[in-house]
Amino acid sequence: MTRIALEHLHKTYPRQAAPALERLSLEVEAHTLMALLGPSGSGKSTILKLIAGIEDPDQGDICFDGQSILRIPAHRRGAVLMFQKAYLFPFLSVADNIAFGLRAKGVNKATIQTEVQRMLDLVGLPEMAHRRPAQLSGGEQQRIALARALVVQPQVLMLDEPFSSLDPAVRQNLQEAVRRIQRELGITTILVTHDRSEALAMADQVALIEQGTLVAHAPPQQLYERPPHRQAARQMGIDTFLTGRVTGTTLQSQFGPLTVSETPGHGGEALYAIRPEHLRLGHEPGAHSLPVTVQSQIYRGDHVEVQVSLGETVLRVRTNEACWSNGKRVFLHLPPEHLFLLKLPGS
Ligand SMILES: Nc1ncnc2c1ncn2[C@@H]1O[C@H](COP(=O)(O)OP(=O)(O)OP(=O)(O)O)[C@@H](O)[C@H]1O
Numbered sequence: 001m002t003r004i005a006l007e008h009l010h011k012t013y014p015r016q017a018a019p020a021l022e023r024l025s026l027e028v029e030a031h032t033l034m035a036l037l038g039p040s041g042s043g044k045s046t047i048l049k050l051i052a053g054i055e056d057p058d059q060g061d062i063c064f065d066g067q068s069i070l071r072i073p074a075h076r077r078g079a080v081l082m083f084q085k086a087y088l089f090p091f092l093s094v095a096d097n098i099a100f101g102l103r104a105k106g107v108n109k110a111t112i113q114t115e116v117q118r119m120l121d122l123v124g125l126p127e128m129a130h131r132r133p134a135q136l137s138g139g140e141q142q143r144i145a146l147a148r149a150l151v152v153q154p155q156v157l158m159l160d161e162p163f164s165s166l167d168p169a170v171r172q173n174l175q176e177a178v179r180r181i182q183r184e185l186g187i188t189t190i191l192v193t194h195d196r197s198e199a200l201a202m203a204d205q206v207a208l209i210e211q212g213t214l215v216a217h218a219p220p221q222q223l224y225e226r227p228p229h230r231q232a233a234r235q236m237g238i239d240t241f242l243t244g245r246v247t248g249t250t251l252q253s254q255f256g257p258l259t260v261s262e263t264p265g266h267g268g269e270a271l272y273a274i275r276p277e278h279l280r281l282g283h284e285p286g287a288h289s290l291p292v293t294v295q296s297q298i299y300r301g302d303h304v305e306v307q308v309s310l311g312e313t314v315l316r317v318r319t320n321e322a323c324w325s326n327g328k329r330v331f332l333h334l335p336p337e338h339l340f341l342l343k344l345p346g347s
Contacts, residue, residue: 002064002078002155002188004028004051009060011046011212020046022212023060028205030065031186033179034217035199037235038209044192047209048158051190052081064155078155082162086141088133094120094144095129101152119147122181139170143177150185157182157189163198175202196237200224208235229343233273240279240315242272242339249336255290255310259336271342277318278338281306282331289331294324308332 006026012019020043028034036044049055051062053074061068069077088097098116107115120126123143133141142162149157159178163171179202182189193199199206200220207217208231216223216232227233230241242253251258251272264270282289292308292315304322308315310332317332324330 001030001186003030003066004156004188004190005061005063005066006047006051007061007063009047009050009057009062011043011050011055011057019212021050021057024209024212024214025060026207026214026217028188028190030188032204033182033189033191033202035191035193035203035206036209037193037196037199037206038215039194042209043212044194044209045160046212048081048160048190048192051077051156051158052079053077054081079158080149080152080154080156081158081160082142082145082149084161084164086133086138086145088141088144088148090133092132093129094125094131094133094136097133097144098148098151100148105152115151116147119151122150122184123147124177137170138166139174142166142174146178146181150181150187155188157187159189159191161192161194164193164195178202196235208232210235226340227273227342230271230273230345233342238273238275240274240276241342242274242334243269246270251339255313258290258334258339259288260339261336262339262341264341269344271344272339273342274334274339276305276316277303278335279315279317280333280335281308281317281319281321281324282333285331286333288336289333292330292332294326294328294330296326297322297324 006024008023008025009021010019010023011021036047038044050057062070095116098119099112102112102115120129123146125140125143136144163174166174175198191202203220205217206220206223208215216228224236227236242251244252244254246260246263249259249263251260260272290310292310295307295309295314298305299322303318303320306317306319306324308317
């Protein structure tokens with residue numbers, strides 16, 4: 001039942017010119033999973049380190065259910081952290097690894113035994129109690145690390161890229177397990193990732209972090225389908241932006257006139273975006289098309305990524321056909337219903 005509030009967090013590491021976090025505020029509702037998504041070095045792990053008490057903020061506050069935790073020592077905050085590597089104790093059995101935190105708390109032997117088995121069942125490895133970490137696969141080690149983190153019944157679970165060293169099948173399997181367990185226990189969880197699909201698949205809310213600041217946060221589908229501004233749209237994989245004035249339903253874009261169905265309600269400059277999978281390529285012009293030149297085509301199994309140039313601008317199109325030869329003049333279709341408005345910078 002823990003709601004986390006990060007309030008104007010500011011952190012500059014010693015001998016660093018730029019702050020790792022710049023007055024960042026964010027709330028994580030109780031029982032939910034918040035994914036922090038952002039490029040390398042954007043400050044995601046620093047947020048976890050501040051919550052865990054590994055580092056202290058220069059300014060700002062961190063509250064659990066309205067109470068500041070900054071004066072509470074790290075080991076009493078009830079926040080556990082799981083990393084990319086499992087860091088299990090190699091000479092202890094799986095059961096002893098999981099029991100470690102309970103022994104440190106002086107919990108009696110019978111309770112420890114029950115709790116360890118409960119955790120092994122929870123992470124789907126009920127028969128593994130007597131194995132050593134070296135006898136487990138990478139995915140199994142991560143499940144044991146999760147069991148070890150959860151056995152102490154923490155208030156907050158923090159996951160720092162816990163799946164990034166695993167192969168895709170194991171990774172998906174563990175993502176699903178973590179999501180199931182998180183929901184079952186209702187534990188407030190923060191997941192750090194730079195994998196967009198992972199954030200979208202797992203989170204109740206996704207927070208986009210860039211250069212130590214919060215760019216946007218919203219439920220995954222909302223953020224993916226309607227990012228609020230260009231910066232968020234870029235992080236959601238969009239790179240086709242159109243600007244210009246709208247008269248009636250015609251956008252006088254930098255590439256030529258285009259029909260839009262959503263209009264800004266003012267006569268000034270407007271900014272539109274369209275997802276790569278909503279762009280269409282064709283050999284014939286149409287009502288909502290622009291002439292482009294094919295630059296390259298990359299076959300990606302479930303889709304083909306085609307890069308086309310429109311004057312100086314290069315755009316990415318996601319299609320199902322691999323028939324676009326380099327240098328060919330074709331037509332890029334922009335369905336009006338998929339062109340959506342973004343906030344203009346400073347608005
Ligand atoms: N202990 C430290 N001392 C000095 N600078 C640090 C330290 N830890 C992090 N930084 C710097 O702070 C910034 C934010 O780092 P942080 O690890 O929080 O980013 P991140 O988004 O988690 O990156 P990644 O995805 O690569 O793990 C980076 O510029 C990094 O170099």
